Each structure stands twice: as structure tokens, then as C-alpha cells.
Amino acid sequence: MDGNLRHLEHSVEVGVAVTFAWKFLTDISNWHDPPARFTLEGPFVAGTTGTTSLPGQEPMRWRLVEVQAGERYTTELQLDRAVLQFEWRFEALSERRTRLTQRILLTGANAAAYAPQLAAGFGANLAAGMQRIADAMEKRQR
Numbered sequence: 001m002d003g004n005l006r007h008l009e010h011s012v013e014v015g016v017a018v019t020f021a022w023k024f025l026t027d028i029s030n031w032h033d034p035p036a037r038f039t040l041e042g043p044f045v046a047g048t049t050g051t052t053s054l055p056g057q058e059p060m061r062w063r064l065v066e067v068q069a070g071e072r073y074t075t076e077l078q079l080d081r082a083v084l085q086f087e088w089r090f091e092a093l094s095e096r097r098t099r100l101t102q103r104i105l106l107t108g109a110n111a112a113a114y115a116p117q118l119a120a121g122f123g124a125n126l127a128a129g130m131q132r133i134a135d136a137m138e139k140r141q142r
Contacts, residue, residue, distance in 0.1 A: 006115050010126045011101040014134035016141050018092035021100060022070050024137050025088060032136070033129070050075070081110035084118070102130055 014021060024030050028050070031038040035055050042048040049063045065085070066074040074087040084106050091099040104126070106118050 006106040006111055006118065008104040008118070008122055008126055009101065010130050011099050012127075012130045012134045013093065013097060013099050014137050015097055016137050017096055018070060018090050018098045020141060021098045021137060022090055024140065025090075025100075025133070026073065030136070044073070079108070079110070079114055082106060082108035082114050084114070100130065100134065102126065 016024075026044045028038050028040045028044075037053045038050060039053075040048060040050040044064065044067060046064050046067045049061060052060045052062065054060075060077060062075050062077040064073060065076045066072070066087075070090060072087060072089045074085055076086075077084040085104070087103040087105070089099075089101040089103070091101070093099055104118065104122055106114055
């Protein structure tokens with residue numbers, strides 16, 4: 001994988017309505033990615049801040065920069081002269097089927113310094129992680 005990667009994107013189709021998918025992913029208690037722990041310091045609206053905690057590391061503070069209910073949301077993590085964004089898009093394919101797309105974007109003057117971490121941390125795991133989320137949604141709906 002390219003160590004200078006600054007953009008990742010993957011989509012999955014899930015057998016739930018778009019309203020269910022939105023409700024599931026905007027409930028931060030469903031953000032399950034051990035050993036990371038996530039907290040949100042207010043409602044799921046633009047401007048609200050959150051924290052990702054990993055064992056042995058300083059907590060990472062991020063914020064919701066865009067929330068378009070039922071359609072998409074974007075979180076943003078400020079780095080040293082770089083920005084890491086995670087955008088989730090929700091597309092209704094039918095009454096009971098939704099396409100989820102996650103786009104990860106690294107930008108800024110110092111983005112190249114973080115690109116290897118982006119590739120290592122998300123590159124090989126994005127598809128499998130999104131499939132786990134889709135499976136969890138379908139299981140919860142049943």
C-alpha cells in the first residue's frame with residue numbers, strides 16, 4: 001500500500017432502511033472498535049466535540065463539522081498542520097436497503113507526515129470494519 005495515501009473510501013450495502021442506518025450510526029454507543037472508546041459531549045449536531053481514547057495514548061479530540069440528518073455526517077480531527085476527516089454517507093437503495101460510504105481524507109501542509117499512519121491504520125482494515133458495522137446493523141434490526 002502507498003505510504004503517501006491521503007484518501008480512502010469504501011462502500012457497503014446493508015439490509016436496513018436508511019432511517020435505521022442513520023439512527024444506528026449516530027448513536028455513539030454503537031461505535032465499537034476495540035480497544036478504542038468513543039465519547040460525545042452533547043447532541044449529534046455540527047459543532048459538538050467528541051473524544052477517542054486508546055490505551056496508553058493521550059485522548060484524541062475531534063468534532064462534528066457537518067451533520068445533514070439522514071444523509072451524511074463528517075467528523076474532523078486536528079493534527080499538527082493537518083486535518084483528518086471521516087465522512088459517512090447514507091444512500092437509500094430501496095425501502096429496506098442502504099449504501100453506506102465512509103470517506104477518510106487527510107489534508108493540510110503536514111499531511112504527508114501522517115499518510116503512512118493513515119495507510120497502516122485504515123488501509124487494510126476499512127472494508128472489513130465497514131462490513132462488521134453492516135452486520136451489526138442487520139443483527140440489531142432482527
